[in-house]
Structures are given as C-alpha cells and as structure tokens.
Amino acid sequence: MTHGKLEAGSKLVLASHNAGKLAEFSTLLADFGVTVLSAGDLNLPEPEETATTFAGNAALKALAAAKATGLPALADDSGLCVSALGGAPGIYSARWAGPNKDFPAAMARIEEGIGSDERDAWFICVLCLAWPDGTTRSFEGRVDGSITWPPRGEKGHGYDPIFTPTGESRTFAEMEEAEKNAISHRAHAFKAFKQACLD
Numbered sequence: 001m002t003h004g005k006l007e008a009g010s011k012l013v014l015a016s017h018n019a020g021k022l023a024e025f026s027t028l029l030a031d032f033g034v035t036v037l038s039a040g041d042l043n044l045p046e047p048e049e050t051a052t053t054f055a056g057n058a059a060l061k062a063l064a065a066a067k068a069t070g071l072p073a074l075a076d077d078s079g080l081c082v083s084a085l086g087g088a089p090g091i092y093s094a095r096w097a098g099p100n101k102d103f104p105a106a107m108a109r110i111e112e113g114i115g116s117d118e119r120d121a122w123f124i125c126v127l128c129l130a131w132p133d134g135t136t137r138s139f140e141g142r143v144d145g146s147i148t149w150p151p152r153g154e155k156g157h158g159y160d161p162i163f164t165p166t167g168e169s170r171t172f173a174e175m176e177e178a179e180k181n182a183i184s185h186r187a188h189a190f191k192a193f194k195q196a197c198l199d
C-alpha cells in the first residue's frame with residue numbers, strides 16, 4: 001500500500017454515516033477500481049465533531065476510521081454557509097437539523113434568519129483521505145448560489161431544497177443526481193482528490 005495513491009483493487013473506507021453523501025460518493029467513485037466499504041457496514045462509531053473548521057472535522061473523521069480499520073479512509077465534512085448569517089450554519093449544518101435530522105426546521109431557521117434581500121450562500125466540502133499511520137491529505141470544493149424560499153424539489157438530501165446554484169433556476173433538490181454531481185461542492189473536492197490520489 002503506497003501512501004498518497006490508492007491503487008486499483010484497494011479497499012477504501014467511506015467514513016460517513018450520511019446516506020445522501022454515501023450515494024453521491026459511490027457514483028463519484030464508480031469509474032475507479034476501488035472497493036468501497038462504508039462506516040455503517042463496518043459498525044464504526046460516529047466520532048464527535050469537535051474541531052472548529054471543516055478541514056479539522058474531516059481529518060478527525062477520516063483518522064478515526066483509518067485507525068479503527070487499518071485501511072485508508074475518506075471522510076467528508078461539509079455544510080451550507082449563508083452570507084446574511086455570517087457564514088452560519090457552516091460547520092454546524094448537521095447540528096442545526098438536530099438528532100432527528102429535521103431539515104425542514106433547519107431550513108426554516110435559515111429563512112427566518114435572513115430577513116433581507118441578501119440571499120447569497122455557498123456549500124463547502126472538505127474531503128480528507130487518511131492512512132492508518134496518521135498521514136492525511138485534504139481537498140476542498142465550493143459551489144456558490146442563493147437561498148430559495150419556499151423549499152423546492154424532492155431529490156437530493158439535507159439543505160438541497162433551498163439551494164439554487166448560480167446560473168441555474170432549479171434547486172439542487174430539483175436536479176438529477178448526475179446534474180448535481182457535475183457542479184456540486186462535493187464534485188469539485190472529488191475532482192481534486194481523484195487527480196491526486198487515484199491511479
């Protein structure tokens with residue numbers, strides 16, 4: 001196992017418990033010969049996200065999974081940043097939805113907080129690949145857009161029904177997964193990860 005590059009046939013742990021992310025990951029990784037195992041399949045615990053940055057939380061999740069399994073692990077820490085809210089919910093995007101993952105309530109909290117014409121927002125994704133020896137590499141992706149109200153669309157996950165990317169009239173939740181995967185924050189981070197880490 002060389003460090004930095006994943007060879008065809010090698011195993012990769014996806015250190016996420018979010019079904020929506022895992023679906024996007026498997027599509028984004030489909031054309032590469034890695035064998036993917038998810039944190040849920042392996043019964044890995046969900047580490048507490050105690051860092052103060054996306055990069056810090058991505059590294060913490062990837063390292064926990066790599067050390068627990070002895071395999072390279074890829075984590076994603078992501079979130080929605082709203083300009084009128086000073087960048088919130090940001091790294092707290094999952095926590096705003098609470099333990100029951102109540103995204104309708106979290107989306108309403110965003111809309112109530114905006115209270116102006118300033119509707120700019122962006123999604124950030126930091127991917128971290130960690131190796132069992134503690135080596136890490138991180139890649140960031142971003143997509144700019146605006147907050148749409150009321151929410152629209154049934155596809156996607158999380159905050160997708162209120163996010164319309166710049167230059168589009170549809171929200172992420174109104175797009176096919178392949179369309180979102182061509183332009184999303186996760187897609188941009190994946191492109192950099194693939195170039196650096198996949199043979």
Ligand SMILES: O=c1nc[nH]c2c1ncn2[C@H]1C[C@H](O)[C@@H](COP(=O)(O)OP(=O)(O)OP(=O)(O)O)O1
Pocket residue numbers: 015016017018021046049061076077078079080093094123156157158159160172184186
């Ligand atoms: O493409 C996206 N479309 C909609 N919403 C999104 C997206 N990407 C991140 N988000 C929001 C929802 C998610 O709950 C939070 C990430 O929080 P984050 O801690 O990274 O993920 P998580 O707790 O859901 O799963 P895990 O930590 O096991 O990977 O930001």
Ligand SMILES: [Mg+2]
Pocket residue numbers: 049094
């Ligand atoms: Mg999380």
